[in-house]
Amino acid sequence: xxxxxxxxxxxxYDPERAALDMTRFTLxxxxxxxxxxxxxxxxxxxxVRLDDGAxxxxxxxxxxxxxxxxxxxxxxxxxxxxxxxxxVPLGRHVLREACRRAARWNxxxxxxxxxxxxxxxxxxxxxxxxxxxxxxxxxxxxxPPHLLQxxxxxxxxxxxxxxxxxxxxxxxxxxxxxxxxxxxxxxxNLGYLPRxxxxxxxxxxxxxxxxxxxxxGASRIVTSLVALAHALGLTVTGEGVETPAQAARxxxxxxxxxxxxxxxxxxxxxAVVAALGRTRPRR
Ligand code: C2E
Ligand code: MG
Ligand code: MG
Ligand code: MG
Numbered sequence: 001x002x003x004x005x006x007x008x009x010x011x012x013y014d015p016e017r018a019a020l021d022m023t024r025f026t027l028x029x030x031x032x033x034x035x036x037x038x039x040x041x042x043x044x045x046x047x048v049r050l051d052d053g054a055x056x057x058x059x060x061x062x063x064x065x066x067x068x069x070x071x072x073x074x075x076x077x078x079x080x081x082x083x084x085x086x087x088v089p090l091g092r093h094v095l096r097e098a099c100r101r102a103a104r105w106n107x108x109x110x111x112x113x114x115x116x117x118x119x120x121x122x123x124x125x126x127x128x129x130x131x132x133x134x135x136x137x138x139x140x141x142x143x144p145p146h147l148l149q150x151x152x153x154x155x156x157x158x159x160x161x162x163x164x165x166x167x168x169x170x171x172x173x174x175x176x177x178x179x180x181x182x183x184x185x186x187x188x189n190l191g192y193l194p195r196x197x198x199x200x201x202x203x204x205x206x207x208x209x210x211x212x213x214x215x216x217g218a219s220r221i222v223t224s225l226v227a228l229a230h231a232l233g234l235t236v237t238g239e240g241v242e243t244p245a246q247a248a249r250x251x252x253x254x255x256x257x258x259x260x261x262x263x264x265x266x267x268x269x270x271a272v273v274a275a276l277g278r279t280r281p282r283r
Pocket of ligand 3: 181182202204205239
C-alpha cells in the first residue's frame with residue numbers, strides 16, 4: 001500500500017507516524033503525573049576553560065525516567081511540555097534542583113566558584129512569575145546569584161516581533177548571568193545583542209561540528225563570532241566538542257570555554273563533582 005505516489009501519501013495510514021503520535025499522546029498524558037511522581041532527573045555536563053582545562057561550571061540537562069518508555073532525553077519531551085504548559089513547573093523543578101546542588105557544593109568548596117547553567121524554555125521566559133520564582137529559589141537555596149546562569153535560545157530571548165522579553169532585564173538585575181544558547185543557528189539579525197544584558201554566547205553544536213575537518217570557512221565563521229562576542233564584552237562557550245581537533249580550533253579562535261563528550265558526558269551530580277576533584281588544577 002505504501003506505493004509512494006507522493007501526493008496521495010498524506011492520506012494513507014503510516015504505522016511509523018501513528019506510533020510517533022501514540023508516543024506523543026502518552027507523553028502528554030503522563031507528564032504532569034511524572035512530575036508529581038518525581039520521575040525527572042537532572043544530569044550535569046562540565047563546562048571547561050579552554051586555556052587551562054579547569055571546570056568553570058556545569059550545565060543542567062533534564063532526563064525523564066518514564067515508567068513504560070524508559071529513560072528519555074529532553075529532545076523527546078521538552079516540546080510536548082512546552083505545548084501543554086507543563087514546562088513551567090518542570091523547569092522550576094530543574095532550576096531548584098540545580099541551584100540546590102550548586103549551592104551546597106560551593107558552600108563546601110569555598111573559592112571554587114563553580115557556576116550552574118540552566119536552560120529556560122520559551123514558555124518560561126514569558127511566564128509572569130519567572131523573576132520571582134528565580135529570586136525565591138536563589139533565596140531558598142542560598143546560591144550566590146553570580147553562580148547561576150540561565151540559557152535562552154534566541155526564540156526564548158526575543159518575542160515574536162524580535163523584541164526582547166521583559167524578564168531579561170529583571171533577571172540580570174538579580175545578578176545572575178544570561179547566556180544565548182545555540183547561537184549561530186537562529187536569527188541573522190544581530191541588532192538585539194548589544195541591547196540585552198548578556199553574559200555569554202554558546203556557539204551551536206553545528207558550528208563546532210564544522211571544526212572537525214580543517215575547513216577554512218568554518219574556522220573563519222567561529223573566529224568572527226568569537227571576536228564579535230568579545231567586542232560586546234561577552235564570553236563564548238563552544239558546544240558539542242567531541243574531538244581534540246575541534247577543541248584546538250576553538251582555542252585558536254579565542255573561544256573561552258567548551259563542553260562536549262571530549263571532556264565529559266552529562267552525568268548525575270555526584271559523579272560530575274567526584275571527577276572534578278581530580279581534574280581541578282591547584283591554585
Ligand atoms: P542544549 O541546551 O543546547 O544542550 C546541549 C545538548 O548537547 C545536550 O543534549 C547535551 O547532552 C548534548 N551534548 C553535549 N555534549 C555533546 C557532544 O559532544 N556531542 C553531541 N552530539 N551532543 C552533545 P540533551 O541533554 O539531549 O538536551 C537537548 C536539549 O534539550 C538542550 O540543548 C536544551 O535545549 C533542552 N534541555 C535540556 N534540559 C532542559 C531543561 O531543563 N529545560 C529546558 N527548557 N530545556 C532543556
Ligand atoms: Mg543549553
Ligand atoms: Mg545549546
Ligand atoms: Mg538547545
